[in-house]
Amino acid sequence: MSVEAKYFKVREGIRYANKALLIVAGIRSDGIHEISGARTADCENELTWEDLISDLKDCGLVRVDLVVSDSYNGIRVAVERSFDEC
Numbered sequence: 001m002s003v004e005a006k007y008f009k010v011r012e013g014i015r016y017a018n019k020a021l022l023i024v025a026g027i028r029s030d031g032i033h034e035i036s037g038a039r040t041a042d043c044e045n046e047l048t049w050e051d052l053i054s055d056l057k058d059c060g061l062v063r064v065d066l067v068v069s070d071s072y073n074g075i076r077v078a079v080e081r082s083f084d085e086c
Contacts, residue, residue, distance in 0.1 A: 001024060001025070001026045001036070001064045001066065001067050001068070002024070002025045002026065002067075002068045002069070003022070003023070003024050003025075003049070003067065003068070003069045003075055003079075004022075004023050004025075004069070004070070005020045005021065005022050005023070005044040005072075006020070006021045006023070007019065007020055007021075008021060010040070017042075019040050019041065019042065020040065020041045020042070020043060020044045020048070021038060021039075021040055022037075022038060022039050022040075022041055022044065022048060022049065022052050023035065023037075023038045024036045024037040024038070024052060024053075024056060026064075036056055036061065037052055037055060037056050037059075039052055044072065044074060045074045046073070046074040046075075046077040046078045046081075047074075047078075048074075049074055049075050049077075049078035049079075050077075050078040050081055050082060053078055053079070053082040053083075054082065057082065064079075064083055067079050
């Protein structure tokens with residue numbers, strides 16, 4: 001599983017705000033690469049990552065062998081809480 005956040009300026013009414021696009025990509029057991037999940041958030045923190053991972057688990061994600069990220073503390077905390085075995 002590869003996790004990344006990209007920031008974009010998004011128009012909200014008459015002003016622009018920075019929003020995070022949280023992206024989770026992975027490789028299925030049959031070798032197919034796919035975007036597993038994505039969502040926008042006001043910020044990137046452990047709660048936003050944990051919510052996204054929880055939604056993926058609700059949709060059938062059962063096992064993660066490797067997590068690749070930029071070592072942002074929020075991602076590490078969310079992964080540790082979501083996958084005890086990591």
